[in-house]
Amino acid sequence: MIAHDERRVIETPFHSRVQAACALNEWEEWKGYTTVTAFTDVALEYFAIRNSCGIFDLTPMIKYRITGPDAGAYLSRLVTRNISKQSSGQVMYCCWCNDAGQVLDDGTLFKFDDNTYRICSQERHMDWFGASAMGFNVQIEDETDQVAALAFQGPTSCAVLKQMGFQDIENLKPYRFTSFPFDGQELMISRTGFTGDLGYELWCDPEQAETLWDALMEAGRNYGIRPFGAAALGMARIEAGFIQAGVDFMPALDVVRSERCRSPYEIGLGWLVHLKKPNFNGRKALIAEKEKGSRYRFVKLIVEGNKPAEHAFVYNRRNQAIGTVTTAGWSPTTKSNLAFASLEMPWGLEDDELFVEIYYIRELKWTRVMERCHVVKDAFFDPERRHATPAWDF
Amino acid sequence: MKRYDAIVIGAGHNGLTNAAYLAKAGLDVLVVERNPYIGGATVSRELHEGWLYSNCSYVCSLLRPEITRDLELPRHGLQVVPYGGGVTFMENGDYFASFEDHEAQLREIARHSVRDANAYERYHTDVTKQTRLIRPFLLRTPPDPTSFKPRDIKELLFLAKAFYHLGEETLNDTFRFWTMSIGDYLNEYFETDVLKAALAGSGIIGTALGVYSPGSAYVLLHHYMGDVDGTVGAWGFARGGMGAVSGALAKAFQSYGGEIKVAAEVSRIVVKNGRTTGVALANGDEYHSDIVVSNLDPRRTFTVIMDESDLPADIVTKAKNFKIRGSSGKLNIALDGLPTFTGLDPNSRLMIGDMHFSDSLENMERAYDDWKNGTWSKKPYLDMVIPTQTDPTMAPPGKHMMSVFVQYAPPKLATGEWTDADRDAFGKTVLDTIGNHSPDFKDLILHVEVRTPQDIENEVGLTEGNIFQGELTFDQLLFNRPFPGYAQYRGPVQGLYLCGSGTHPGGGVMSAPGANAAREIFLDLKRDNLVPEAYADD
Amino acid sequence: MTEYDAVVIGAGHNGLVCAAYLAKKGRRVLIAEAAEIVGGASITREFAAGYSVSACAHLLYQFHPGIARDLELEKHGLELASDDLATIALASDGHYRRFSGSVVTGNGLTQKDISGFAAFHEQMTRYAKLLAKVAGRRPPKLIESDWHDKLNLAKIGLDIRRLGRDDMRELLRIGAINLFDVLNEKFTDELLKGALSVDGVLGAHMGPRSPNTVLAYLYRHLGDGFGTSGPAIPRGGMGSVTMALAAAARAEGVEIRNRTPVTKILCSAGRTTGVKLGSGETVEAGLVVSNADPKTTFETLVGFPELEAGFSRRVHNIRARGTTAKLHLALDGMPEFTGIDAIDSGARLVVAPDLAYVERAFDPAKYGEFSPAPIMEITIPSVHDETLAPAGKHVLSAVVQFAPYELKAGWDASKKSFENTILATLSQYAPGIRDQIVASEVLTPWDIEQQFRIRGGHWHHCEFSLDQFMMMRPAFGATQYYTPIDGLYLCGAGAHPGGGVMGLAGRNAANEIVKREKTT
Structure with a gap:
């Protein structure tokens, strides 16, 4: 019998170290875990990601292990992307949909071998994954608690890992993973992340969590290592152009008002949909949408001025509200004002003349400005070092 | 005997809600209650010295917030603690x-x-x-x-x-x-x-x-x-027990000039020439009013305190078949x-x-x-x-x-x-x-x-002790509550209304039936409606 | 160019009807039937030497007269040994109640119950007529509706309005509730109420107190809506219905292959391409029509991996566990039912002495136990049809409830004691019957699943209740005969309007196929 636990939030395996490092004592809840908003200074933490390296406790990320002879076929039916070419040791970014072609979540799919996968996501999906498993010989296990994870991101991250003795780590390509012996056990390292920079994610047994943290901090001492919290990560992920479930779109299972669901095409994930794949969940609906057209377009915006456009309405030149901003923030690296927005079709083409309505407060006085904004196609920030293999030292 | 604009039978929460709205509109309203205390099934009673029992309904969630606010129940002492x-x-x-x-x-x-x-x-x-x-x-x-x-x-x-x-x-x-x-x-x-x-x-x-x-x-x-x-979906306790709900409703009613008589059991709804003219009490008193509103359940209303001869035949059958x-x-x-x-x-x-x-x-x-x-x-x-x-x-x-x-x-x-x-x-x-x-x-x-x-x-007084004044099955929900054709709070006799949980939307300490019945009365009297609409959601 | 336009899986009555209508519209149709003979659950079988019986369905309650006419079933050999059968509610003391059309007779019945029954029967017949119209059409979609749906909805709305205000109100009141309350409102005689309640629970996992039983009662009386006033017994047993259907289908050019189980419905990119047979042979066809139950169709033959997960979950959630067993007795003489004249022994005999009895028979089924005192619907078809038993001998066929598919103690261990329970009950009404038994057979839902290939052994393929009725039958995504797999259709009892040897599911499916496959 598992003991009762009345706590609202529980601690991750890194908690002792995280708590010691959290000088600001600024915390937030993430999927029932105690996690840090900011450790020392959001700006310092952000620049550790972009300038040296930073570590982030990723343990609350939901992780499922998919095993069994039908694992590949099962996942192929589950996600919209064609994963038939995925090789062992490769990570693929995917999304998955309900029957109506509405996005349930996005996440990363790790292939260990033909019979063994891991899928990481923001939301819990045991119910959906279980229903999807009917007719397949697969087992699905929630391993969120059994795998401790750290994001280790920034230009010097590879150098630090080399320093720790992980040989040949510089030759690990983006979206690949490998394992190293560590502390008598196995440490899995993937070249993945949510910052759009050179970086890795480290996956270990919870027992090793504190050792790993200590070893990284020690090895990174001369490489500008710094723990970072959710606030700094949020800044980095906007620059990288990454969307987040529950912020930029509603996972379909949480939606009460049916029209609030979004298809992959409507949140900029159309590139993850391979309609030629013979069978996957949502296929029929997505084919129909492709023919009929989508209701919304998800866009990246550069907003004039320097006032953050959070929660702003977006207008066309005729002053009609045609959408809303889902995420916004100032980008310290590109020195520009960024936003993601969900716009009604047909708006959001690159040369559309759009405006955002921003309210900002100065000494209790609210001011409203209409700022021109521009649709951009690519990530706001996508440095060469993110893609280079062998990875750079800084 | 005094003549009222409206008489409400039963000082349960719906009766009081109904009466409060009518009184708020300026009507001269009397509430008569059989028991020596008000509240119906929404009461706090001291049955053991030093203890108050919410001895019928005991928790609170359904009470419409629009009504709570509209009748200023918090000002009249209602506090619901989740x-x-x-x-x-x-x-x-x-x-x-x-x-x-x-x-x-x-x-x-x-x-x-x-x-x-x-x-x-x-x-x-x-x-x-x-x-x-x-x-x-x-x-x-x-x-x-x-x-x-x-x-x-x-x-x-x-x-x-x-x-x-x-x-x-x-x-x-x-x-x-x-x-x-x-x-x-x-x-x-x-x-x-x-x-x-x-x-x-x-x-x-x-x-x-x-x-x-x-x-x-x-x-x-x-x-x-x-x-x-x-x-x-959340539930709360009324501070002081469920009697606090009826107590606050009664105070609201009285603040609008309403009058409550307890220990006043109605023996008959008086009907003359096809319309209600008032009520007769068990003690022989009679009160006159063109409008009589019953907070009793439909079975009791039509088979106990009304004469079969005053009613259309089908309604008595319907009342007897009413599942309570x-x-x-x-x-x-x-x-x-x-x-x-x-x-x-x-x-x-x-x-x-x-x-x-x-x-x-x-x-x-x-x-x-x-x-x-x-x-x-x-x-x-x-x-x-x-x-x-x-x-x-x-x-x-x-x-x-x-x-x-x-x-x-x-x-x-x-x-x-x-x-x-x-x-x-x-x-x-x-x-x-x-x-x-x-x-x-x-x-x-x-x-x-x-x-x-x-x-x-x-x-x-709830027939068979049914807490909802009638089963919540399809034959008795929405336009079927209490009976098909009688779901709009009007009785089969002119001037007679139902306002209890036996009407839409049913039981629970909700006060919606009482308020809805008041709206219909306002409509019939060609008065402005004072009953609020539900808070909107997009 | 393939050999067939359509493959129909299963030569049950709906499969045969559907195939015949498709062939009438010029389609080249193959029916693949797993069993030795056509008929599905509408067959006649020799269960003891010289004794034959309708092995599953045993009465023709509501076969649609339009289909019989269209397919000229009389010409193809269908003959009724008896029709408009009376129903007799048995009493152990012999004080039975006899129902025929709107007339009920019996000692000690009050005039109020007698006239009340006539009124009740007439009102139910008006509702059954409405339901019959609904049953004959595709269930509409309400929001993503095409003009057919809108027209259909308008027709339903108009038909309900046409009932008149009082009937309409009464229908809206009782449509979703239980027979227990309705019968208690109207009648006082316990035996009368008990017998009527059987019509609301027959074949269902419901007791008289279960809401939805009024609907089930109306469904059982659809035949009244078609113009009959009681069930019929075909000469040669229920098998002769499907034999006539098969002859009609063949006459339209349909090819029927027996002993040909389909093991797989083939799909490619969301479209069916044909079927794979037990022999390993593949039959290509652009259209596949399944008369199998929805779970077998989607889970076994298509396979959930070929479908979408949400739809698979809905199919998985369909309630389809049978609670009905069948008893067959070979008798060496005419059984004597206390108080019943020999001439009435050919009627439909019902064991359901009162409402509480029926409800108590149901209660154990909720917990995986069979009724210690079951309800029964008994026929002795040999009274009307000498072909079923040797001269002077008889066969008795009874539907027995409740016998849940998932029996806690397991059917292997319990079947014998269940048979004893049934016979003990039967003996209360026909005291000498045990001594007349030459041979007996009990089919539990488990047996029905095995022998008739119906998942869960449920005659209606899916439980018949409001939440699995019309546009909810069998599950969202497959409610208008077409399915998420293009070219694959349902035509069985799991589709609207449901079970019973009626043929409408097959005919409606054929209409839908012709309509859709023309336009797409």
Whole structure:
């Protein structure tokens, strides 16, 4: 019998170290875990990601292990992307949909071998994954608690890992993973992340969590290592152009008002949909949408001025509200004002003349400005070092 | 005798709500109440010195916030303190905890099944869709689907529009939800029996249906569609017991100039030339008014306090066939201290929530089988709370009051009417059930009030002791409540209105029927409507 | 160019009807039937040497007259040995109740019950007529509706309005509730109420107190809506219905292959391409029509991996566990039922002495136990049809409830004691019957699943209740005969309007196929 636990939030395996490092004592809840908003200074933490390296406790990320002879076929039916070419040791970014072609979540799919996968996501999906498993010989296990994870991101991250003795780590390509012996056990390292920079994610047994943290901090001492919290990560992920479930779109299972669901095409994930794949969940609906057209377009915006456009309405030149901003923030690296927005079709083409309505407060006085904004196609920030293999030292 | 603009029979919460709105509009309104105290089934009574019992209704969620605010009930003393969570004790000595907090709840369910923990999120989303659908209708008058009147067609279109917005798939799910049993419905989500049992309770409370009876999923909705401070589905304690609700309503009514007479039992609604002219009391007094509003249940209204000769023939048949079944009893217990429960930390916040003792759907269904066979359940479903943990007004410091809702108990036993010995045996069954999970409970008991459905009928006037003034089944919901053709609060005689829980939207301390009836009266009097519309949601 | 336009899986009555209509519209149709003979659950079988019986369905309640006419079933050999059968509610003391059309007779019945029954029967017949119209059309979608749906909805709305205000109100009141309350409102005689309640629970996992039983009662009386006033017994047993259908289908050019089980419905990119047979052979066809139950169709033959997960979950959640068993007795003489004249022994005999009895028979089924005192619907078809038994001998066929598919103790261990229970009950009404038994057979839902290839052994393929009715039958995504797999259709009892040897599911499916496959 598992003991009762009345706590609202529980601690991750890194908690002792995280708590010691959290000088600001600024915390937030993430999927029932105690996690840090900011450790020392959001700006310092952000620049550790972009300038040296930073570590982030990723343990609350939901992780499922998919095993069994039908694992590949099962996942192929589950996600919209064609994963038939995925090789062992490769990570693929995917999304998955309900029957109506509405996005349930996005996440990363790790292939260990033909019979063994891991899928990481923001939301819990045991119910959906279980229903999807009917007719397949697969087992699905929630391993969120059994795998401790750290994001280790920034230009010097590879150098630090080399320093720790992980040989040949510089030759690990983006979206690949490998394992190293560590502390008598196995440490899995993937070249993945949510910052759009050179970086890795480290996956270990919870027992090793504190050792790993200590070893990284020690090895990174001369490489500008710094723990970072959710606030700094949020800044980095906007620059990288990454969307987040529950912020930029509603996972379909949480939606009460049916029209609030979004298809992959409507949140900029159309590139993850391979309609030629013979069978996957949502296929029929997505084919129909492709023919009929989508209701919304998800866009990246550069907003004039320097006032953050959070929660702003977006207008066309005729002053009609045609959408809303889902995420916004100032980008310290590109020195520009960024936003993601969900716009009604047909708006959001690159040369559309759009405006955002921003309210900002100065000494209790609210001011409203209409700022021109521009649709951009690519990530706001996508440095060469993110893609280079062998990875750079800084 | 004095002439009033309107007379309301029965000072239950709906009668007082109705009267308050009429008085607020400037009408001269009299409320007559049979008992020497007001409140109907919404009372706080001192039946053991120093203890206040909410001896009928005991928790509060459905009371429409629009009405609370409109009648300024907080200013008149109503304070509803939310409580959350609870436990379901299991036969194996473990318990299942219900937490208001999402993450804690998921971890608790995951003790039994990780998949169920996640399915709970789907369940929550799906039930929320249903509460969103139903809530706008609570403060509306049901349309007559056989009518071509513009108002009925307008209301039917409003109804159709709400359904249309669900989309085809959710609409399909909605029809299924409304027609399924709560047991079958839960089986589509969960594999853990105790979780299903913990959730299924809301599908049977106050209802002569079992967890496997189709239609019981709707009853669950009836318990989920209320809110406390905007948190839909949340429940709270009224400070000072449920009498605080009727007390505040009475004060609001009186503040608008209304008059209440207690210990004034109505023996007849007087009808002359096809319209009501007032009421005659058992003591011989008569009060005159062109408008008579009955807060009594439809069966009682038409078969007890009206002359058959004053009514169209069909209405008497309809009233006799009206399903108003006693299915529940109540124990109110004065305790010398706070009992402890096996396995449960006495400091746990779960102690403040509701406690249950049925850990499987099968046990709950068997409890219903007992009722069908004319006896109280051998393993009853209990909904138990100890409000004195948060409310200092209901028992002396350090002492406690326990309210135990018991299901099932028939209005009449297979052996005949309830006897004192039956009542004692019924009480003992309940006390033993609690005692099985609380070793010190029985030693703490100072006083017990055992109420059978028959007692509830005798004291409160609810026919058969049915707490909802009529079953919440399809034949008695929306435009069928209480009878087809009479769902718009007007009786079959001019000037006669119904305002009790026997009308749409049904039972629970909701006050919506009372307010809705007032709106119809305003319409008939060609006065401005003072009854608020439901808060909008997009 | 393939050999067939359509493959129909299963030569049950709906499969045959559907195939015949498709062939009438010029389609080249193959029916693949797993069993030795056509008929599905509508067959006649020799269960003891010289004794034959309708092995599953045993009465023709509501066969659609339009289909019989269209397919010229009389010409193809269908003959009724008896029709408009009376129903007799048995009483152990011989004080039976006899129902024929709107007339009920019996000692001690009050005039109020007698006239009440006539009124009740007439009202129910008006509702059955409405339901018959609904049953004959595709269930509409309500929001994503095409003009057919809108027209259909308008027709339903108009038909309900046409009932008149009082009937309409009464229908809206009782449509979703239970027979127990309705019968208690109207009648006082316990035996009368008990017998009527059987019509609401026959074949269902419901007791008289279960809401939805009024609907089930109306469904059982659809035949009244078609113009009959009681069930019929075909000469040669129920098998002769499907034999006539098969002859009609063949006459339209349909090819029927027996002993040809389909093991797989082939799909490619969301479209069916044909079927795979047990022999390993593949039959290509652009259209596949399944008369199999929905769970077998989607879970076994298509396979959930070929479908979408949400739809698979809905199919998984379909309630389809049978609670009905069948008793067959070979008797060496005419059984004597207390108080019943020999001439009435050919009627439909019902064991359901009162409402509480029926409800108590149902209760154990909820917990995986069979009824210690079951309800029964008995026929002795050999009274009307000498072909079924040797001269002077008889066969008795009875539907027995409740016998849940998932029996806690397991059917292997319990079948014998269940048979004893049934015979003990039967003996209360026909005291000498045990001594007349030459041979007996009991089919539990488990046996029915095995022998008739119906998942869960449920005659209606899916439980018949409001939440699995019309646009909810069998599950969202497959409610208008077409399915999420393009070219794959349902035509069996799992589709609207449901079970019973009626043929409408097959005919409606054929209409839908012709309509859709023309336009797409």
